[in-house]
Amino acid sequence: MLLLEKNSLTEEIEELVNLMGHERSSLLPILQALQRKHKYISDFAQQEIARLLDIHPVEVYSVISFYAFLHSEPHGRNIVRLCQTITCDMAGKDAVAKAIERELGITFGQTTKDKRITLEYANCLGMCDQGPAMIVNDRVYTHLTPEKAVNILNEIK
């Protein structure tokens, strides 16, 4: 990483810490803010957070590894998560999954070459009555069909 980039990241984290507080309990909101902006929390960022909150880097990593929606590895600009729980499965998740994979040319767990989309499975999104469901970044889409899912994907920048 370039030194300049590091410094701007440090500044950003310092701002977040000032905003959310120096306590351990501020860790999660800080991580969420970084995740939202950068789509992942780099090892440098993790250590800066640890330094500013006066905790240990491994504690930050522990929290990130616990939550499926926090990442320590670079991801695509958008994250698409298809629900794989049983009701969505019964409502036709498989066909949607295949269509998505074909459209993007990647399998679940991978990121497109142009870094546009990372594809993942999620467990129950709480949309069991409206399955199959998926979320794109923060937005939920329900009653998916293969065509509908592909159209949604094509609109993502």
Added chain:
Amino acid sequence: MESSKDNLRAPVSQKPHVIEKPKDTSGIGGMITVEINEKKITVPLGTTILEACNDNQIHIPTLCHHSDLCIAGVCRICVVEVEGMRTLQAACAFPITAPLKIKTSTPMVRKARRHILDLMLSEHYGECYSCFRNQNCELQALAKEYGVDEYTFGHVNTPRYEVDRSSASVIRDMNKCILCKRCVRTCIDLQEVGVLEAINRGHETHIGTFLDKPLADVICINCGQCINRCPTSALRANDPSDEIWAAIDDPTKHVVIQTAPSPRAGIGEEFGLEPGHSLTGEMNTALRRIGFDRVFDTNFTADLTIMEEGTELLNRLKKVIVDKDTTVKLPQFTSCSPGWVKFIEHFYPEYLDYLSTAKSPQQMFGAVIKTFYAQETGIDPKDIVSVALMPCSAKKFECNRPEMRDSGFKDVDYGLTTRELAKMIKEAGIYLPEMPKSHFDEPFGDASGAGLIFGATGGVMEAALRTVYELVTGREVPFTNLNIEPCRGFDGIKQASVLLENCKDEYSFLEGVEVKFIVAHGTANAKKVMELLRKGLLSDVHFVEIMACPGGCIGGGGQPIPTSEEIRKKRAEAIYAEDESLTLRKSHENPHVQYIYEKFLTEGPCSHKSHELLHTHYTKRGRFIA
């Protein structure tokens, strides 16, 4: 000296659930009577069920609980029935605040415990007979206690994790881990290093490092405290005994061993003795029977360390007081604990000038053996294999430091721990407590009691004061029987002072100076001292002793398992008793030390030659993990 951060350290869920016990237990509400297994027991309010049972000879199994650590309540093996509660309760995490009825052995309790064990064993890879904790394993002992004779929930047959052998000191085999998190609490709370945490969740949970990097690539100070508290063999030290056997069996090699003060006070425990039995003489004989060619006492170089470090302190004081040299740093910090040295290199690299440049006794001896000893005996240093028996896992890292080759060879070839030596002794068919006693070998002979007490926290300070005070004033330190009590005991941070009066002419600049010193053990306490230094609050302090391990070396990461404050106290008592029984109790009076300054280091302590061989430099490591 508590820092305000103490309250924030552990998440609430990890804090002891103990309710502050009432100071006055005589009044109403001070004591409370519960019924455990139909027996009435009266305890102070806030006592946990586990403590109440322990005090009343009722056995409760535990795994995640450890007397040195905060309560976790994660393993659930200690569950008991509490009348009126829907579910079983963890005895270790349940403070008694009401007159409860508790049952510790009911069908439900036994079944739950057995299931918990079976579930642990279902993911526990490995066999006991190929395991270093065989017969000293808390999981194995419980499996026996609960009569496990089959794997109710199956058993893994293939390892899930690669064994991490990257570190010179600690080997991690997560296939044997039961996720009790004792290591996590040790490293974060006792040591403030924070290497380990639980990574991932659910079935994927394992104890890991930052980004799951190999241990050698993260900031671990090699103290081995996590090993001493692990209930299984998931953590163990890097054992060099095969290499040492090979050297012993090689007739062309001259194998010498130096033995530190703490192993002799602890090794009896490996042979079933109560803690607190010193086996110095017995161990010397056993070492010779195993096949070591010479057995030396590290206390000799502990005495040498005192001469070098004490002289360095006097030099610093002179430079500050007489020469008004502002580049010289005070207080001077001790440098004999390699865990502490690595800690300061990582966390306080800007303060390395405060650290004494004197090597640790182990490394001084290494340098002396392959130079002075080789010269005196006419043995080619390349044929010498130098082993160091240490209570410490960090010593394994220390002897592999690239700068520790001042003799022209690797100064110390292997660091061997107390546990590993006990294993070698057993392998040689020797029952240690029955060995006849014998002395250490010349030309280093028996050392002083000052060197001996290096093993307990405060010992280096006490030894240094005995010498420095006498060098400066010509009189013995003004403490009964040379026992400098303020240095002793197990408070995390101790502080005291000694007034220098009627000094000798050459030390007249110290007339009336009150030498202030601080003693701390466990790097969490070291961190507190360093924060005081950073705030400029130590400007009137002259000398600081720091040991990385709680209790000092007697509680080192290579000492027999288990450990507790009580055990460490007994080991320390053994050392202090042995010191008191010796006639030679001051480092500067050690005739062998005087001899080496006459014959070899002829320009005296802190001279050019001693700087070459007995002093070192440090690396600014910093805390960034690349």
